[in-house]
Amino acid sequence: MMSDPYRTALRYALREQTRNRLAIGLLVIFVPLWYFLLGTIIPADPLPFRFRATGAFIQVNGQDLTFLTAGFNALTLIIGFMFFASTRSGARFDHRLVLSGYSRPVLILAKLSALVVAAASIALYASLVLLVFWRPESFALVWLGYFGAALIYGGLGLLLGVLVSSELAGFFFIIMLSLMDTFFQNPYGNPAANKPFLAWFPSYGPVQLAVAGGFTHVFPTREMLVSLAWFAGFALLGLAIFWRRTRAWNTHGHASVSAASPAAAEAPSSM
């Protein structure tokens, strides 16, 4: 149901993200630059990539694969940063809204919706910019992979926003995790290439999806579910903490009071 408070909260949650100039600047400059830089460094040699949907190794073009993982790196950093920053700085404001009567489930649903909309849009943008450098087999699957990663890192940003008290620590964590995570998934010059433990990293599912879209016509259902599980884990944990933090212990508004309350006897006279 599209209630008015839901739409209002969704509108302003999205407005807040579009006013994040640093994030917009990074999207406009960093995303294409990162594709370009990593794409020119890595040669177009064949590279064995372990494709889990079929369990077999597929030979991929190392440069094309690097375009994909460069996109992952850039978009996970940016969306993680966006939702970390907005969750952290908006914590007290959200609490004030709840104390003023805003329904917490509605506010949480709106935050989640804003994350889905932002993730879908940023994934679309990153996939479109990718087309400048390379034409994957299936644009839709690449987008889906990017969308999955954007959801996961947006959820992580949200979780860190309610969990981490230091701004620097939060940013550092997102940067390190995104770098490691997306670097490990690409077998190029990577000692951990194609190792089974890589399946335990957040961007494993999305990268498998995007590789399916880049080089095959297979739809890796299991990897899509794994991606959704990471997103659900991060986002639900973050929102559960948000739920706890924004509690209002006395439900004021129209709290009833008995007329025989002893309070009246001590009330200061109104003149």
Added chain:
Amino acid sequence: MPHALLSARGLTKSYGRLRPHLVLREVSFSVAPGALLGIVGENGAGKSTLLKILAGELRPNAGHVEMDGALGYCPQEVILNPALTVDQHLDYFRAAYGITDLRRANELVERLSFTRYRSALVSTLSGGTKQKLNLTLALMHNPDILLLDEPYQGFDWETYLRFWDLAAELRNRGRSVVVISHLLFDQRRFDALYQLEDGSLQPMPIEGK
């Protein structure tokens, strides 16, 4: 005697588990309709804790708060969203309070003279204008009970006087107003004064009354 709109009974709060530090000791008071109550206390006397309990942000270890009517709470720190404009704040809180129109909000914006900043982003506003918006958000739903924490910090003289006009008006309309501050000038404007000292609340005489 009319029954109190707001009453607090035996509010006790301590922080820390191993060596609890008692911040509020059985604080009780009540405010009748049409009364303007001042609570004064030095920093560290427990003002913020008391206010957070009254506003529902914090749960006391003992005691309870009863309210008969809608609450308006103006926190000391301006709690606003820098990425939204003044108008967007009014719209957001309209949804929070579940009210249909912004008549009262518009009137407050006009009376506190910040109409020309309505479409400005909060991040671009001066401290004084932010404070006015902070106050407007607490008043725009015509609350029956008003909790104001250091409400006139950052106001210029004219706004300060307008603030008192507003407070007097609310009082005359039968609302209950509680002002908490470390310094209370103009004590004659209050109907009752309490001093919060070391977590205990004591009535105090009003100068010039």
